[in-house]
Amino acid sequence: MSGGFLTLEGVRKEFNGALAVDTFDLEVAQGEFVSFLGPSGCGKTTTLRMVAGFEQPSSGTIRLAGKDVTLTKPNQRNIGMVFQSYALFPNMTVGRNVGFGLKVRGRPKEEVATRVREMLELIQMGHLEKRYPYQLSGGQQQRVALARALAIKPQVLLLDEPLSALDAKIRVELRSEIRRIQRELQITTVYVTHDQEEALSLSDRIVVMSAGRIEQVGTPFDIYNFPKSAFVASFVGTLNRLHVTVADSRQGTVHYDGQSVRLGGPTPEHADGSKVVMMLRPEELHLGDGGGENRLNGTVSSVTFLGSVVRVRVRVGEADLTLDVLNERRLHLPEVGQAQTVTFPSHACWVLAEN
């Protein structure tokens, strides 16, 4: 994924002195699907709007296909945008909405009509060309918005939380639809979301943001399994955090609640006796023996049946350890209050300094 088709260099944005985006550097390769993931107010939408041209960066440069577009007007950037609220023009039919971009570019009627048909076939809505937006469901409206953005053959497609207004089932359906279309057209795509599942399932790379800064950039696998900060670790996926004391940094052992835990390797960056935070993913933990060389003893505090998995919380010392057990018919669920051993392999846990 080297070579930036879309490049942001040192992009900063301030609103009345308040920093919204701080020194944002990113290279997006042609055909790549990159997601900006972060909580509300982290600057992801502002960054996207700067790429679209709706906001001017306070400093920094944005390049598209090697051309500096930092000061280019939004209507001259050839960037397609899909909004959370669909933003279909209520006075136009589906067909006219999709053809709007080509029409304002002065394309011949026949070309517009052909492209509209192509786009509607792509989103499997060819039969609804004459409908008005108010006659469509939310999912259909967002499909039309996607077709409208793609009809102009944009160099980059930007999607600003496009699935947030839809119900869960439609969201999952449309998610795979967006990925299918993106792969089919090989279009460079930047997707903004606060939903980690969306980002993990759709993206080639994820940019995790917090308080206007990039926390980490990586593949979904790297972001989930090798988070570089406590923020990324806790924001992406469910995480168990235990405040432990380093017992032997060369051996890679820590103590928690009077029990010893072996880490995946030495931790020379943390002195013996220092307080650190140990992270564990729920799916790496096992109830009872057989889950690995580490074991912690505690008491079951809750059992929640979620369908395909059962989420169990085990109280160990001052903290609850959350773990997921795959459901099966012969599963014997533990009871609340019952003494329980939790086991996990040493490679499942990693430590970060407190704060």
Added chain:
Amino acid sequence: MTLSAAPAALAVEAQKKGKAPARRDRLTSWLIFVVIAVYFLLPLAATFYWSLRAEKGVLGFEAYRRLFADARFLPAFSESIVNAIVAIILSLLIIVPTAYWVTLRLPRLRPVVEFITLLPFVIPAIVLVFGIIRLYSRPPLLLTATYDSSRVVLVCVYAALSFPYMFRSVDNGLRAMDVRTLTEAAQSLGANWATILGQVIFPNLRVALLSGALLTFAIVIGELTIALFMAQQTLGPYMANLTRSKVYEPSAMAIVAFSITWAAMGLIAYISSERKRL
């Protein structure tokens, strides 16, 4: 059995008690409606009755016939209509881009713009007209020298008079749609400001624009004070002259003016009821 019947009986009792105040409320509402209707309709009915008595001993439309036969009526009427239409166009051209820009880029200025558009309500028409005459009747802004130039000033004043209605109509229409996102969507598709206003904003504001336009029409069509002091031969001064010289025709004229206003209001109500579909 008894235990289960008791709550049922209580429920029926409560239902009866609930129904009685509801019926009383409905009766009160109707009573208020009738009183107000009589208050408004009685003078109108009396005017209409009076307008039918032009011929001795019979009720008929003689006053209306005389009114429409008067050589001064139709020119005054058509002049008022033209003035109203031009004032509406002028008002739209000023208010729509202003309200759009305030919504999109300068929301902090909304109270200021609202206040400015309300000024025609605050300043009495007589003060307004003397101010205008003083301002425009001496060089370098000598615009009241001829009938036609005065008419231009009059139309501009009418446009200003319509600002409170037009701004509110347009502002409500803009608030009902997501102006910012629609604008940005159109921009991302390559549209310039003129295309955005002409193809996206105006068509989606048509109900609001029609409401504002019809309200303006209703105000301008019978306006008296300003037209009179600017020596314009429109419907307002014509009606005033008529009152001084005729007996039954002023009543007929009042009914015609009412009918025009009501038709405009009815059209607004009809278009508004279609809003959901749009």
